[in-house]
Amino acid sequence: MADNIVREPIQKRSIEKKEKIIKYGFDLICEKGYYNTNTAEIAKAAGVSTGIVYSYFNDKHDILLEGLRRYANSIFYPSIDFINDITINKQNLSDIIRKVISQFVKNHKLSQSAHEEITAMTHSDKDVAEFFHENEIEMTNVLVELLKKNDFYYNDIVERTHIVVGLIDNICHEVVYHKHKDINYDTMTDIVVNEIVHILTKTD
Amino acid sequence: MADNIVREPIQKRSIEKKEKIIKYGFDLICEKGYYNTNTAEIAKAAGVSTGIVYSYFNDKHDILLEGLRRYANSIFYPSIDFINDITINKQNLSDIIRKVISQFVKNHKLSQSAHEEITAMTHSDKDVAEFFHENEIEMTNVLVELLKKNDFYYNDIVERTHIVVGLIDNICHEVVYHKHKDINYDTMTDIVVNEIVHILTKTD
Amino acid sequence: MADNIVREPIQKRSIEKKEKIIKYGFDLICEKGYYNTNTAEIAKAAGVSTGIVYSYFNDKHDILLEGLRRYANSIFYPSIDFINDITINKQNLSDIIRKVISQFVKNHKLSQSAHEEITAMTHSDKDVAEFFHENEIEMTNVLVELLKKNDFYYNDIVERTHIVVGLIDNICHEVVYHKHKDINYDTMTDIVVNEIVHILTKTD
Amino acid sequence: MADNIVREPIQKRSIEKKEKIIKYGFDLICEKGYYNTNTAEIAKAAGVSTGIVYSYFNDKHDILLEGLRRYANSIFYPSIDFINDITINKQNLSDIIRKVISQFVKNHKLSQSAHEEITAMTHSDKDVAEFFHENEIEMTNVLVELLKKNDFYYNDIVERTHIVVGLIDNICHEVVYHKHKDINYDTMTDIVVNEIVHILTKTD
DNA sequence: CATGAATGAGAGTTCATTCAT
DNA sequence: TATGAATGAACTCTCATTCAT
Numbered sequence: 106m107a108d109n110i111v112r113e114p115i116q117k118r119s120i121e122k123k124e125k126i127i128k129y130g131f132d133l134i135c136e137k138g139y140y141n142t143n144t145a146e147i148a149k150a151a152g153v154s155t156g157i158v159y160s161y162f163n164d165k166h167d168i169l170l171e172g173l174r175r176y177a178n179s180i181f182y183p184s185i186d187f188i189n190d191i192t193i194n195k196q197n198l199s200d201i202i203r204k205v206i207s208q209f210v211k212n213h214k215l216s217q218s219a220h221e222e223i224t225a226m227t228h229s230d231k232d233v234a235e236f237f238h239e240n241e242i243e244m245t246n247v248l249v250e251l252l253k254k255n256d257f258y259y260n261d262i263v264e265r266t267h268i269v270v271g272l273i274d275n276i277c278h279e280v281v282y283h284k285h286k287d288i289n290y291d292t293m294t295d296i297v298v299n300e301i302v303h304i305l306t307k308t309d
Numbered sequence: 310m311a312d313n314i315v316r317e318p319i320q321k322r323s324i325e326k327k328e329k330i331i332k333y334g335f336d337l338i339c340e341k342g343y344y345n346t347n348t349a350e351i352a353k354a355a356g357v358s359t360g361i362v363y364s365y366f367n368d369k370h371d372i373l374l375e376g377l378r379r380y381a382n383s384i385f386y387p388s389i390d391f392i393n394d395i396t397i398n399k400q401n402l403s404d405i406i407r408k409v410i411s412q413f414v415k416n417h418k419l420s421q422s423a424h425e426e427i428t429a430m431t432h433s434d435k436d437v438a439e440f441f442h443e444n445e446i447e448m449t450n451v452l453v454e455l456l457k458k459n460d461f462y463y464n465d466i467v468e469r470t471h472i473v474v475g476l477i478d479n480i481c482h483e484v485v486y487h488k489h490k491d492i493n494y495d496t497m498t499d500i501v502v503n504e505i506v507h508i509l510t511k512t513d
Numbered sequence: 514m515a516d517n518i519v520r521e522p523i524q525k526r527s528i529e530k531k532e533k534i535i536k537y538g539f540d541l542i543c544e545k546g547y548y549n550t551n552t553a554e555i556a557k558a559a560g561v562s563t564g565i566v567y568s569y570f571n572d573k574h575d576i577l578l579e580g581l582r583r584y585a586n587s588i589f590y591p592s593i594d595f596i597n598d599i600t601i602n603k604q605n606l607s608d609i610i611r612k613v614i615s616q617f618v619k620n621h622k623l624s625q626s627a628h629e630e631i632t633a634m635t636h637s638d639k640d641v642a643e644f645f646h647e648n649e650i651e652m653t654n655v656l657v658e659l660l661k662k663n664d665f666y667y668n669d670i671v672e673r674t675h676i677v678v679g680l681i682d683n684i685c686h687e688v689v690y691h692k693h694k695d696i697n698y699d700t701m702t703d704i705v706v707n708e709i710v711h712i713l714t715k716t717d
Numbered sequence: 718m719a720d721n722i723v724r725e726p727i728q729k730r731s732i733e734k735k736e737k738i739i740k741y742g743f744d745l746i747c748e749k750g751y752y753n754t755n756t757a758e759i760a761k762a763a764g765v766s767t768g769i770v771y772s773y774f775n776d777k778h779d780i781l782l783e784g785l786r787r788y789a790n791s792i793f794y795p796s797i798d799f800i801n802d803i804t805i806n807k808q809n810l811s812d813i814i815r816k817v818i819s820q821f822v823k824n825h826k827l828s829q830s831a832h833e834e835i836t837a838m839t840h841s842d843k844d845v846a847e848f849f850h851e852n853e854i855e856m857t858n859v860l861v862e863l864l865k866k867n868d869f870y871y872n873d874i875v876e877r878t879h880i881v882v883g884l885i886d887n888i889c890h891e892v893v894y895h896k897h898k899d900i901n902y903d904t905m906t907d908i909v910v911n912e913i914v915h916i917l918t919k920t921d
Numbered sequence: 922c923a924t925g926a927a928t929g930a931g932a933g934t935t936c937a938t939t940c941a942t
Numbered sequence: 943t944a945t946g947a948a949t950g951a952a953c954t955c956t957c958a959t960t961c962a963t
Binding site for chain 4: 922923924925926
């Protein structure tokens with residue numbers, strides 16, 4: 106058991122195969138849930154035999170983790186690189202926040218079920234939880250740096266940013282899944298944007 | 310499964326038995342996770358035989374759902390009845406929000422793992438998801454009524470309240486699990502309280 | 514895994530069932546080898562389902578060990594109680610040795626394959642090895658006590674007896690399996706008997 | 718399997734490769750047991766690919782058998798050639814027996830685990846059993862010839878020698894593995910030597 | 922000749938559910 | 943009603959063997 110060697114594929118075709126297992130396996134897990142997806146299905150979806158799965162991964166759990174490493178970033182923290190190239194100031198802040206939110210929403214829509222399931226696993230799986238733990242704070246830190254670069258200074262910048270990240274996450278969730286029919290999500294987005302501006306500008 | 314006859318216990322002892330299965334079963338599920346808890350354990354914890362479980366429930370999944378119906382409210386939406394008896398106004402709003410948050414935090418702390426696990430299942434289980442969907446909007450509606458009763462009026466009151474609920478939920482989570490060492494949670498709470506006051510009072 | 518509870522059957526039918534698993538499982542293992550016998554076969558042979566096997570045993574290995582505890586003694590160290598009731602002396606020693614050998618041979622013949630396989634496992638399985646280790650020295654000790662009770666005294670009685678046990682074991686093996694066509698086993702037995710007498714009587 | 722064509726390596730490098738598979742494969746099997754050694758490990762230990770193994774051997778079992786043929790003799794029946802060059806007589810018999818035993822012990826020590834495992838397989842594997850069957854009698858026959866050459870004559874020489882071989886085997890096992898703490902192995906060896914002398918000299 | 926990736930049958934084990942008592 | 947022994951399908955993972963390169 107301890108001797109179990111996990112091959113690191115070198116040849117192009119092998120790398121592709123491993124990649125396929127991660128991609129299709131992770132897809133299935135996201136769709137149906139970790140416990141409702143078995144290794145045979147993963148192998149079949151990836152177009153390989155069950156045996157080969159265990160050449161590239163220690164176990165089923167490994168596939169999940171690799172999937173996270175590969176795809177979670179793009180699912181959860183979509184590219185907001187466009188901000189780096191522009192200047193943020195109190196005038197355009199509101200527009201930029203709107204852009205960020207719409208970028209997040211776009212990404213969420215790309216992989217609804219993925220997002221759902223992954224969030225779920227955060228709670229029951231130690232490794233998954235740790236993964237997200239690190240990612241979350243990273244996201245906050247990136248934004249903090251961004252703000253500082255654009256002369257947004259205050260003592261509690263980390264806390265403020267963290268709240269902002271939470272607000273963005275919430276609104277995205279709501280907009281994407283449109284859970285509540287009584288809520289006008291355009292209005293809600295407007296309020297959230299205003300609130301974020303308020304948080305990031307009011308320094309009394 | 311559809312033909313399965315689930316007895317509705319009439320005798321007092323039977324009702325107690327069913328309650329015990331729900332209580333202890335749900336406890337275990339919250340602690341260890343749905344898939345990591347087996348029916349034998351549930352039966353044992355409830356002090357009944359494995360067979361009797363299937364007299365009261367269609368299947369394991371049923372226990373989870375009944376548990377949710379019974380206990381989720383108290384776990385997720387703690388008693389904020391104290392608000393009903395007092396008058397909310399712009400002066401005491403900040404204090405009341407603080408009280409609500411601390412009440413929520415207290416509840417979270419009382420059942421950390423339960424909260425975690427149940428949230429997890431929201432994503433992988435259709436019935437669980439639906440259950441929470443309904444509960445969430447209900448919570449928002451209760452708060453909306455509360456605000457209205459205290460003369461907080463604006464067109465977008467539902468949306469504002471929903472954002473507030475989200476903010477409260479986030480800050481509770483953060484405080485309870487103290488995930489990020491670089492964040493000062495007292496500061497963060499202060500900002501959140503201010504922000505909620507801002508959302509609920511600024512009507513321009 | 515750690516929580517795995519192995520039921521200890523109380524009801525008569527359950528005890529019988531456990532006993533059957535041990536008996537038929539051990540039989541199969543002796544016949545076909547441990548690695549060539551699977552749990553499904555064991556269950557089938559015992560007339561039970563595969564699941565029930567794991568109610569009574571931690572794992573397959575457990576069945577083997579229980580089998581050893583139940584049956585190894587009778588296979589390896591047959592009843593030589595008849596010696597206890599008579600007096601051994603230099604006159605009848607040779608006859609008694611002959612009787613002991615024939616008793617051993619009889620036992621060996623009753624369960625040839627069992628004997629073979631079990632011996633095999635002595636070498637590859639730590640628990641099995643330990644089991645036999647303890648049994649072997651016990652056998653020697655029993656004989657030592659027997660000799661002492663009958664006034665066979667010398668300093669090196671343990672060593673002598675141990676050699677005798679080895680000789681008996683060897684001759685039994687030879688007689689039972691009749692391995693070599695060029696050897697006259699009656700003659701060989703005669704020589705061994707003489708030799709044992711020699712070992713146990715010559716005290717110069 | 719019967720149709721499988723097993724190449725007989727002609728080129729020097731191929732022969733070396735086959736030898737390596739036998740050597741290192743057999744080593745592993747002896748160390749860890751047949752069922753606990755897989756072909757991948759064998760190939761790796763031999764420095765070849767898994768595929769090539771099946772060019773030289775029908776199956777895994779074949780490697781074991783070849784290993785036995787190559788190495789068992791040296792493991793089980795160590796060189797006692799030195800006897801051929803000297804004269805055995807009743808005077809030096811005891812010394813020579815002692816030398817033989819010490820030679821055997823020395824060899825046993827060289828490959829404890831090998832000896833253990835191979836003995837184990839004798840019982841569960843038909844081919845292995847047969848192999849040893851033949852080897853054993855061969856050993857006896859060699860000794861018989863040796864004795865005859867040195868004027869040790871009696872009708873039952875084969876049987877006597879066979880018993881002697883058994884005694885030597887037993888004492889070696891005991892000395893090498895020192896299984897029983899209550900036994901003085903020097904004393905035991907002395908007795909065994911005396912006994913062997915007795916067997917080979919007393920012709921009444 | 923040689924490689925090592927790939928296969929897939931089959932292993933041990935678990936557990937939701939049933940059913941004889 | 944209640945028990946808990948019994949079921950057996952389904953799971954994860956292994957490995958002797960094959961085969962495309």
